[in-house]
Amino acid sequence: MFQFLYTRNAFPFFRQADAMDCGPTCLQMIAAWHGKTYPLQYLRNQCKISRQGVTFADIIAAGEQLGFNTLSAELPFTVLAEKAPLPCILHWDRQHFVVLYKVTRDKAYIADPALGRSVRYSIPELLQAWQLDEKQGSGRALFLEPTPQFFEAPEVEMPATTLRTFLPYVRQHRRKLIPVAVTVFIAAVCSFLTPLLTEAIVDKGISSKQMPLLLLIGLGQLTLFSGKLIADFLRARILLTLGAQISIMMLEAFLLKLMRLPFAFFDNRQAGDNMQRVTDNQRVEDFLTTSAVTFVMSVIMLLVLGGTLLYYNWWIFLLFAAGAGAGIAWTGAFGEKRGRLDQKRFRVLAANQDTLLEIFSAFQEVKLTGGEQLKINQWTTLQQQSFAVKLESLKLDQFIQGVALFINETRNVVITCLTAILVVKGQLTLGEMVAITFICGQLNAPVAQLADFIRALQNTKFSLQRIAEVHHEKEEDPVTEQDAPAPAITGDLRLSDVSFQYGNKYTPLVLNHLHLTIPAGKMTAIVGLSGSGKTTLLKLLLKFYGPSQGHISVGNHSFQDITAHHWRQQCGAVMQDGYVFRDTIANNIFGGATVRDRERMIAACQMANIHGFFAAMPFGYDTMIGKDGYGLSEGQTQRLLIARLIYRNPAYIFLDEATNSLDASNERDIINNLHDFFTGKTVVVVAHRLSTVRHADQILVMDKGAIVEAGTHETLITAEGAYYRLIKNQLELGR
Numbered sequence: 012m013f014q015f016l017y018t019r020n021a022f023p024f025f026r027q028a029d030a031m032d033c034g035p036t037c038l039q040m041i042a043a044w045h046g047k048t049y050p051l052q053y054l055r056n057q058c059k060i061s062r063q064g065v066t067f068a069d070i071i072a073a074g075e076q077l078g079f080n081t082l083s084a085e086l087p088f089t090v091l092a093e094k095a096p097l098p099c100i101l102h103w104d105r106q107h108f109v110v111l112y113k114v115t116r117d118k119a120y121i122a123d124p125a126l127g128r129s130v131r132y133s134i135p136e137l138l139q140a141w142q143l144d145e146k147q148g149s150g151r152a153l154f155l156e157p158t159p160q161f162f163e164a165p166e167v168e169m170p171a172t173t174l175r176t177f178l179p180y181v182r183q184h185r186r187k188l189i190p191v192a193v194t195v196f197i198a199a200v201c202s203f204l205t206p207l208l209t210e211a212i213v214d215k216g217i218s219s220k221q222m223p224l225l226l227l228i229g230l231g232q233l234t235l236f237s238g239k240l241i242a243d244f245l246r247a248r249i250l251l252t253l254g255a256q257i258s259i260m261m262l263e264a265f266l267l268k269l270m271r272l273p274f275a276f277f278d279n280r281q282a283g284d285n286m287q288r289v290t291d292n293q294r295v296e297d298f299l300t301t302s303a304v305t306f307v308m309s310v311i312m313l314l315v316l317g318g319t320l321l322y323y324n325w326w327i328f329l330l331f332a333a334g335a336g337a338g339i340a341w342t343g344a345f346g347e348k349r350g351r352l353d354q355k356r357f358r359v360l361a362a363n364q365d366t367l368l369e370i371f372s373a374f375q376e377v378k379l380t381g382g383e384q385l386k387i388n389q390w391t392t393l394q395q396q397s398f399a400v401k402l403e404s405l406k407l408d409q410f411i412q413g414v415a416l417f418i419n420e421t422r423n424v425v426i427t428c429l430t431a432i433l434v435v436k437g438q439l440t441l442g443e444m445v446a447i448t449f450i451c452g453q454l455n456a457p458v459a460q461l462a463d464f465i466r467a468l469q470n471t472k473f474s475l476q477r478i479a480e481v482h483h484e485k486e487e488d489p490v491t492e493q494d495a496p497a498p499a500i501t502g503d504l505r506l507s508d509v510s511f512q513y514g515n516k517y518t519p520l521v522l523n524h525l526h527l528t529i530p531a532g533k534m535t536a537i538v539g540l541s542g543s544g545k546t547t548l549l550k551l552l553l554k555f556y557g558p559s560q561g562h563i564s565v566g567n568h569s570f571q572d573i574t575a576h577h578w579r580q581q582c583g584a585v586m587q588d589g590y591v592f593r594d595t596i597a598n599n600i601f602g603g604a605t606v607r608d609r610e611r612m613i614a615a616c617q618m619a620n621i622h623g624f625f626a627a628m629p630f631g632y633d634t635m636i637g638k639d640g641y642g643l644s645e646g647q648t649q650r651l652l653i654a655r656l657i658y659r660n661p662a663y664i665f666l667d668e669a670t671n672s673l674d675a676s677n678e679r680d681i682i683n684n685l686h687d688f689f690t691g692k693t694v695v696v697v698a699h700r701l702s703t704v705r706h707a708d709q710i711l712v713m714d715k716g717a718i719v720e721a722g723t724h725e726t727l728i729t730a731e732g733a734y735y736r737l738i739k740n741q742l743e744l745g746r
């Protein structure tokens with residue numbers, strides 16, 4: 012519809028922000044070609060971008076969401092060039108996506124989100140990058156045709172995260188800005204007076220040959236220098252305190268935001284990504300405190316010293332202003348290039364963090380599999396990449412700074428020559444020349460600081476973009492309901508026609524049209540082969556994920572109407588990968604509980620059969636455990652997690668292989684103890700052991716995401732169906 016707006020060279024182009032963004036960026040270009048501009052972040056979400064980027068299926072699913080009819084085809088180049096409607100998305104070098112928007116007799120025009128708007132390839136070059144099979148000369152292409160739904164869809168706006176978002180943090184500390192302003196004022200006055208005294212030394216002191224006057228002026232200069240120094244020192248101290256306070260508040264808000272995001276957000280990101288974003292927050296804080304204050308100071312200095320220079324000679328002032336302006340403009344012109352490098356640097360550093368985290372947390376596995384060298388090699392490869400990015404950044408910075416320095420020096424030399432000429436001509440006194448040279452020397456620092464400020468501003472902009480990715484993620488619960496009072500929820504859990512897939516609609520169904528009721532106050536056991544979807548079902552019941560299709564309810568409440576936070580307050584769970592925090596045993600058992608009752612805690616540990624062990628620890632329940640503390644065996648860890656659950660005393664209990672590491676005697680004791688505790692509670696247990704499931708009020712047998720059988724142990728054994736076979740082959744009959 013709007014194609015006429017674009018000439019051949021003006022195909023709408025967007026550059027990918029991130030190495031994994033090529034797919035969504037191609038979709039962004041195609042949507043823009045048809046007249047609609049979508050924010051990249053929105054398209055990334057629609058594509059459900061993961062750590063590995065996106066697939067054709069992800070782009071198709073997102074395209075259909077936007078209102079495109081999509082057709083993905085493997086076709087020969089001749090068909091692509093002569094018959095296919097362009098633009099289309101091509102799979103490139105088997106690892107990248109590009110948009111092909113024009114083919115002539117011997118050239119193909121590609122908008123490559125990594126390289127640029129109009130990258131021209133010869134046909135053999137295109138074939139080399141595109142075709143799947145060298146002999147066939149064919150490759151994969153995705154065509155997107157807009158439907159009326161595309162044009163009717165409302166505009167999508169993603170609010171930008173700007174510095175303004177963070178100003179409230181600074182405003183809270185505005186009183187501290189007063190002493191900062193005072194120190195800036197003192198420094199400015201000192202800078203203003205110093206050249207005047209210099210001029211006085213030369214013109215008045217030397218010519219009058221009055222030693223006391225010279226001494227007095229010298230003393231004045233020393234006082235001004237000391238005043239400026241003290242003001243600078245004080246300011247640095249105040250800013251450090253201010254920066255630390257603002258940083259803590261910003262990071263606290265960032266962590267709180269992260270905690271409120273849904274599980275899917277963490278599925279798609281590496282830990283290193285979020286850790287790097289903490290650095291981004293610190294960069295913003297540094298900008299708001301140090302860089303912004305330095306900027307204000309530089310501007311004041313420029314005004315004060317520039318005004319003094321203007322007072323001496325306006326020609327020299329103009330010359331200086333032109334030179335300084337040129338240097339600053341030069342530095343500012345490299346924003347986009349520096350942005351791309353910064354994004355590369357972010358990726359490499361995040362990957363570096365992840366590799367190190369993996370090496371340290373999987374140390375045992377690394378050693379057992381003899382993978383030490385492999386892991387070190389992976390790390391060194393990342394170091395090489397990091398070095399390459401650093402070198403590239405250094406080269407660019409040196410180029411920018413080198414030219415800026417050259418401009419500055421040229422300006423200084425020209426000004427020195429000009430002042431000398433003016434002195435020779437008698438239009439300036441020697442004292443004025445010395446004062447002007449002094450002012451120009453003094454001005455160099457604020458001019459350089461302005462250039463630094465521009466660089467800091469660009470860096471902060473890149474950091475803000477990355478922080479925005481977290482800030483604009485939809486939280487699990489609506490913000491207004493997050494702190495609402497949470498009355499108890501009761502009733503059966505019901506699933507009606509529930510299906511679920513982790514990715515988009517083209518990824519396999521992990522849960523397949525489930526209809527089931529989990530009766531309140533009863534115990535339901537779920538059994539099935541590995542990978543049949545048991546844990547996923549628990550995760551849906553815990554509201555970690557919402558169903559892709561169908562409906563879940565508890566009592567009279569639809570799951571959609573209760574917040575995840577509210578629901579999880581009613582629940583307790585021991586998951587397969589339950590975690591022991593780096594803390595005391597007591598704090599590990601209390602968890603997030605507000606009431607910390609030691610007697611109840613000990614009773615919980617007795618029920619979980621672990622009291623004797625904890626009581627015998629060096630500091631009893633105050634012994635540190637977790638990563639840096641006293642090691643626990645798998646079985647002890649599971650008993651601690653069960654004690655945590657008992658202390659929490661929830662109405663709905665979910666156990667995923669919670670006792671599989673226990674020995675038979677421990678398990679029997681715990682199951683006996685839990686029998687009373689479970690009374691009246693709704694319990695869902697995923698287990699492989701017959702001893703755990705046989706007394707359940709209801710047993711559900713899962714296979715390939717579906718419930719294939721349901722009943723009690725006796726009825727299912729009599730039926731001799733899936734449960735019977737599973738027991739024979741899988742469940743440990745002996746226990």
Ligand SMILES: Nc1ncnc2c1ncn2[C@@H]1O[C@H](COP(=O)(O)OP(=O)(O)OP(=O)(O)O)[C@@H](O)[C@H]1O
Pocket residue numbers: 278513514521539540541542543544545546547548
């Ligand atoms: N985060 C995820 N992203 C994509 N697929 C996933 C994810 N988690 C699980 N799956 C897939 O979902 C399917 C069901 O996994 P699930 O963990 O629910 O099975 P399970 O029955 O609990 O298996 P097990 O008895 O081995 O614990 C598996 O094929 C698995 O690969």
